[in-house]
Amino acid sequence: MRGGPGLALVTAAVGRQPRLLAAGISAGLLWTGTKLAAPLLVARTIDAGVLGGDSGQLWLGVALFTGLAVVGAGFAGLRRYFGQSLAFVVEADLRDRLLARMVRLPAAYHDRYPSGVLLARVTTDLQQVQQPLINIPIMVSNVAMLVGTAILLAWIDPVLAVVALAPAVAVFAVAVRFTRQLGPRALALQSELGVLAGIVEESIAGVRTTKGLGTEDDERRRVRDQAGQVQRAALRLSSVRATYLPLVELLPAFGLVGVLWIGGLRVAHGALTVGELVQFSYFGLIIVGPLRIAGMTASQLKRSAVSARLIAAVLDEQPEPTAIEPTASAGSPATTASAAPPAGSGGGLEVRFEGVTFGYAPERHVLRELDLVVPAGTCVAVVGATGSGKTTLAALVPRFYDVDAGRIHVGGRDVRDWSLTELRAQLGLGFEDAFLFSGTIRDNLRFGAPTADDDQLRAAVRLAGAQDVVAGRPGGCDAPVGERGLGLSGGQRQRLSLARALVTDPPVLLLDSPTSAVDPAKEAEIVASLATVIRGRTTILIAHRPAVIALADQVVLLEGGRVAATGTHQELLASSPYYRQVLATQPDGPVSPDGPAGPDGPDPEAPARRDALVTP
Structure with missing residues (x-):
């Protein structure tokens, strides 16, 4: 050799x-x-x-x-x-x-x-x-x-x-x-x-x-x-x-x-x-x-x-940094913010994007000089056409990728000034393509929190609207999910994935299309659960369906990697043709400011029903 x-x-x-x-x-x-x-x-x-x-x-x-x-x-x-x-x-x-x-x-x-x-x-x-x-x-x-x-x-x-x-x-x-x-x-x-x-x-x-x-x-x-x-x-x-x-x-x-x-x-x-x-x-x-x-x-x-x-070539690759990198954000103002609270302490943390530019390949930017502030404890829905940068924006917060330019702050600290372990402990992640590991439901719920007790698991399952998933399986939480969770439907995997993200009670939630794999009836249940889940947490909600978007305190419309418009769901429906065009591509279709139109015109009870979704 x-x-x-x-x-x-x-x-x-x-x-x-x-x-x-x-x-x-x-x-x-x-x-x-x-x-x-x-x-x-x-x-x-x-x-x-x-x-x-x-x-x-x-x-x-x-x-x-x-x-x-x-x-x-x-x-x-x-x-x-x-x-x-x-x-x-x-x-x-x-x-x-x-x-x-x-x-x-x-x-x-x-x-x-x-x-x-x-x-x-x-x-x-x-x-x-x-x-x-x-x-x-x-x-x-x-x-x-x-x-x-x-x-x-x-x-x-x-x-x-x-x-x-x-x-x-x-x-x-x-x-x-x-x-x-x-x-x-x-x-x-x-x-x-x-x-x-x-x-x-x-x-x-x-x-x-x-x-x-x-x-x-x-x-x-x-x-x-x-x-x-x-x-x-x-x-x-x-x-x-x-x-x-x-x-x-x-x-x-x-x-x-x-x-x-x-x-x-x-x-x-x-x-x-x-x-x-x-x-x-x-x-x-x-x-x-x-x-x-x-x-x-x-x-x-x-x-x-x-x-x-x-x-050896694999082992020589540079891993993600697990410790704080004090020079990573060199040139940025020194942070004076106090350390963020530990995961599970409740309350939200502000998430701020400042001039963020990022691309998966050089000179092919997905996000361009993006500025966005998600105030602590609020929910922002990110909406846009395919390829506008929604999922990329969420992937930058936990540092799956590092920005090419600009800064991202969580709790007043540049994400590069956190250790990855500490940063990701503040985040609850729910992906559109929900992945479950071979094992039982309990194993998957505890995957990010091995010491979680049964009360914590039950609370997370309830918040995610997944009680019927657990109750409907022989053995309950001890029921096997099959390889990659294929023993469950797409909607069931998605709800268990959301429950897994909630077990640690994270102060920041990053949810990517949390109802994409469920039918309208089950979507209403999950939306009602989400209304409780996001209360008091900072939530970035990548959404396509109007029922989910309506939960947000503010909606951010992305176009070409930039913020094209901001406002409430109703405000953007009234003021942005492009927003209505994006929603029109969804199965639910666009929703007018006065609610979905029925055969005889706007439904006068739609606003009340929508308000009920966010009422505890």
Whole structure:
């Protein structure tokens, strides 16, 4: 494995397990000792016991050889056991570090890399790193075997030593050439595997859409085409191995042939005994195994190096800052505001946007010099056409992304002057695409507040209007929700997601289309609950439906990443054609200042009904 961040990463991970490493290497060296002793014992037994006619030496040699075989087998098992233990512990360590880093990486990183590619880092690449680690004790013992064999053969007969060991030099030269060809092909294979993992993950996640559109064959073809790319990359890699490995098999055989030929001549001339020739042949046989393993190990090491480099690249990414960054808002006025109250203390915090400009790509701004103040304890509805920047505005408050220009203040402090943990503790987040984790309803409600008691959970469920979701499931809060919450309807997931956001009683709420997945009847219940939820909290409510917008103290209309108009729902209906146009695209249609029009004109009771929604 060549130097670089990948090697440094794996070396450091192995170094954190000194006991397993030492135990595996010790067992390997002891195994090597038994292997090196065997040919010496064979030579003595043949010369003294067989040719010398000493039956005592013969029986002693047989007994000692049997003992060496048994002891060697035991050390071989220990060598393998400790090698595998080391590999699995290092793999678990790296996986833990990798997952910890992935969840800390900014949203922009996850925007760039599909989940399937990251999944490949945690699975396929870690397995490639793990495989050669199993062989560390084996590699060390094999090197010791070659060195020990070279010393012993040179001591017995230097000429035959050169003949016997020449294949090792040839194998090394071939291995260098082999690894150079292997690297690019191994990288190509790992890349194709990452793409395949992404496609498979996407196919499984979107199986309902695939079935609904009747595109099963198309999806199967897409997976098969990428699998074909993987197969071709694997075959290109295998072609190099198929050329190299036969040489590893063949070269040691030439060494053995040379030993038998030259050694036989030396025995005939009396320069060697028969036992010494057998001994040389035995040494030639036992180095075949290490040389063959060296060939396979070279292939593993190259793929492992590629995978380790890919893993190291993820770990080298800059995570979201968890501590306060005192220089992040350099140039801004020093804040004199006192620290915000801890999460769960009730009351709202002012949220202020000052000249905020942001884009997901350079020179493609979604928000442009946006100024907005959400006073503490008030609710502001953010309305706009698709692409106007509504969701982006909400994503900037918890620092999923950092602004390109301008500042955002929460509770009088620049969000960059908070630690992320402290900042996000003040926020309750409810997304349009409500995501639930596998487990029970209780597990999901406690996901952000593991110490929450049942009273807190019940209060949050009641506020979110999700009582029927809990009551309607066998087991109540202990009912499983299924993978990604797919055991529930979209509206049920949305209400449980809202309840989860309310468990900690956050002073600031960021809600993105909280009723988008429910029917009108259930929407009325959630709107009534929201009227209670937002009281006394600072709420940014990304809304599309008039019934939800009517809850807000103020409505902000976005157009092209800027604030186009502000006012109450009724004021904007009366004064802004663009506002009415945006609402007209919603299923409910626009609502006139006097309420929804019926067949005979405006409904005179509509304002009273709307007021009732916000009446405790």
